[in-house]
Amino acid sequence: MSARHDADLTDALLLPERFGAWFAGRGWAPRAHQLDLLRLAQDGRSALLVAPTGAGKTLAGFLPSLVELAGKPARKASDSPTKPVGRAPPPRQRGLHTLYISPLKALAVDVARNLYRPTEEMGLAIRIETRTGDTPASKRQRQRADPPDILLTTPEQLALLLASADAPYLFGSLKRVVLDELHALVTSKRGDLLALGLARLFTLAPDLVTVGLSATVKDPDDLARFLTPQRPGAARAAVVMAAAGARPDVTILETAERLPWAGHSARHAAGEIYEAIKAHRTTLVFVNTRSQAELLFQLLWTINEEDLPIALHHGSLDVAQRRKVEDAMAAGKLKAVVCTSSLDLGIDWGDVDLVLNIGAPKGSSRLMQRIGRANHRLDEPSRAVLVPANRFEVMECRAALEAIDLGAQDTEPLRTGALDVLCQHVLGMACAGPLDEAALYAEVTAAAPYAALDAATFQDVIAFVATGGYALKSYERFAKIRKDKKGLWRVAHPSVAQRYRMNVGTIVESPMLKVRMVRSARSATRGPSGPLMRGGRVLGEVEEYFIEGLVSGDTFLFAGEVLRYEALVENEVYVSRSTAREPKVPAYAGGKFPLSTFLAEGVRRMLSDPAEWRKLPSQVAEWLELQRTVSVIPGRDQLLVETFPCGDRFHLVAYPFEGRLAHQTLGMLLTRRLERRGLNPMGFVANDYSLSVWCLTDLGAAIRSVDLSIAALFDEDMLGDDLEAWLDESQLMKRTFRTCAVIAGLIERRHPGKEKTGRQVTISTDLIYDVLRRHEPGHLLLRAARADAATGLLDIGRLGQMLSRIRGRIVHSDLKRVSPLAVPVMLEIGREPVYGEAGEALLAEAEASLLAEAGMAEQT
């Protein structure tokens, strides 16, 4: 008997006849990794499946569940082993078997749709349901009492289900958990929340088997740790690598237009983008931010002479509108969708034959996942075109293309669990029932992101949840949880649980306001509550800080239209339709993802090697040639620093290529140093590639006269005291603190019955931060915020690596005017908020200009 025959026999045993016939009926054969997962499931082993898009990943994840459920007779209600007593829920059929968690609501809905087909075609009596924030309350209640066989949901919904008293009933029967798009989930605090939820599931159902589905990552073994309890001697999850798909066909758009210096809108290429859409069946147009999506969508419609069905999809749009777009897409009614990461993940759009990625790719793994959206079939190559929006992005796209050729991945290692998320989870577990501190500590540290959590910190978390965890114990009587006589923590009041449920989750957007369309009240005499202002539909939500900057009559882009801002009425932004073609107020359009180290290295290498420039469009090559003539092209491991006057200021521009976050941190630290040297820095601005600091004093002259040593200016020691001192004062830190305060439950996003007066109850977290920092600098929430700031927002690790890399390798170019390479960052000036001491200078300047206007110029 040949080995091949052996394998066939085993396969036949793995896959029941009904399933084999179904595969054959569709002209398919089960793929090796699908059978591998079946085999591992039979052995009760958890597994991580790493597969490219289109490899039948989702089916592979569910196949073991379907096979198991197909062989299980549905239990009659009367057979229920546990007879309900009193107010217990009605008997269930056979209990929840498989839980599927996805990072996106839309994905859960889509996967459900895709599962109905095989179950119906095979005639399997399996109940599959979704549960998301949009599921009606009645259905949610029914699901608790009578759960389906397979439930598809999100990490937040899982947290909510686990925080209820009936969690043991609901999850006691659970056999399998499928975690979709795991690579995307684990990079954020949502991943931490999921890890903690998973740890609780292992407690409720000890024999639970997990399956993680992931796109290609750099270190699969590291990711697999997420899937099993991290205890000594515990079994590890197996890693199954699916065969790679066809090589994608990716090109960079060779624009005939003039390439912009700065900006991220790709406005110049709108016509070429439109032509590409026209030439394909269905196109997904990916952009990096919501405002880019808005802008491009509007641009496309202004030139959409053939009225092609082009839609818009981003997370701030109203749910109903998003759903409409998704349905139209699935039905093949759309020619193109302009979307953000809201459609990044594995929704199966069978007919997409082109992916356009507008702007910078930012990371090779991210780009490869996006490209995988086209042609969701493994054996056909995906077709994608990268559309750089400015000259630096051309180099970044080029570097990304080379990364794709090499199959190089740049995903991050598994993160350390955040303390604010743990605070939220602990309260949730107290809401589920009396909580034993030691048992919960053991459970939590079994979750991979929290494996290194020490007992003392865990106690701080408990203290925070109970009374705020302050050294000054004055809130005992207001405690959220209290120890009972048996030493178990219990929720002190039912309202605590209610408020927990309203505030669950880790996605803290900037405060959002509903945008409502009204008829314009342009007459100045009519108040904002006049009758004409009422009614109108809700278009979606917009960040509060954005609206704060507007005055009535300003126009801005939202939901694909130019809108006129009318008024802020309670928690709603009233807008009317505008006839303006161009919005007056542009939204900030920078990328929210930092440039990956890997691509940055690629860009640096390309820049340093003129031979490489031939591969670049002539406009970019000419730009770099000009730079070589008038200034310097930095070597691969060098840092170029240019100084030049511009207007009445003196600028210092550095090119570290380490991403906007690291550059912002560097800008702040440089400003402090220059301040101390009396060089009067006035401000700075950063983009992904470089940063510019401006001063009132001639920096070039200071360096020439050896007053200022450039090596000392960029010395690594700036990461010491300077960083600490600045960090505590910084706006970034305050923003980070706000997120932590909301997630940890110090500040509530929603109060029961308080929606109307919510704005009076809320208190600025900046004020809380200032007071807490002064009086209790070691408080848990400050620790959480500092950890977040160091790893995420400030990219301090990356900055440190850069500073040590460039030691002794700084090239100073002292110029008479702005260099070609500096133009992009110089164009960003004025778009960023001011941090730290620059605020004081700004106020003084504003006063001076006011006085000058009034003919009262300061007499000094």
Added chain:
Amino acid sequence: MTARPGQISETTIALLGRGFVADPSGALWCPASRLVVVSDLHLEKGSSLAARRMLLPPYDTARTLAMLAAVIARYRPRTVISLGDSFHDRAGPCRMAEADVVTLRALQAGREWVWVAGNHDPSLDGALPGLCCDEVTEGGIRFAHEPTPTPQGGEIAGHLHPCVKVTGRGGSVRRKAFVSCETRIVMPAFGAFTGGLDIRSPAIRSLFPDRMAVFALGQQRAYQVAA
């Protein structure tokens, strides 16, 4: 009404011919009558919200009193007027920590102290040393918590927590602010946990039908900025 920055690094707001120094802390100092005015201290706001299980840091009272102590040490006033909403709620004084009570009494010692009633603390009678009243008038200027639509003579009030957003070449900052015209000054909120209302909002705008002068609080002094 003029602002004179630069000279002594102080910003002065004039009202009915009297000069008031706009302190960067948000206090007003009238050297002529050795008077310090502060508004909207909102003491015990933290514990007030904690009673609703919003467990904010219990240090706001200590912080506000420390800032007030600095102002008093700087000017050594004969009189302090706290212009209403001195406490976040009526029961505030009873919730004060012992150490904060001691601090407050020390600040009050040796000077006249006036608690003007606010909407958050309509009656503090007897809870603390000092004179409690609905408003006081001195030298033709009415000191009250809530501004009146058309003041007779001059008026200094609080209640509205004015804030201003200043946009410059490098970006923008948002600061608490004094707002004034010939007949009135609306003071910024002094308390550590007090937020702000934009000066463009109708509640503030409507008090200044003709013109308003805005003084944004900086770190070293208050700066006059465009309305």
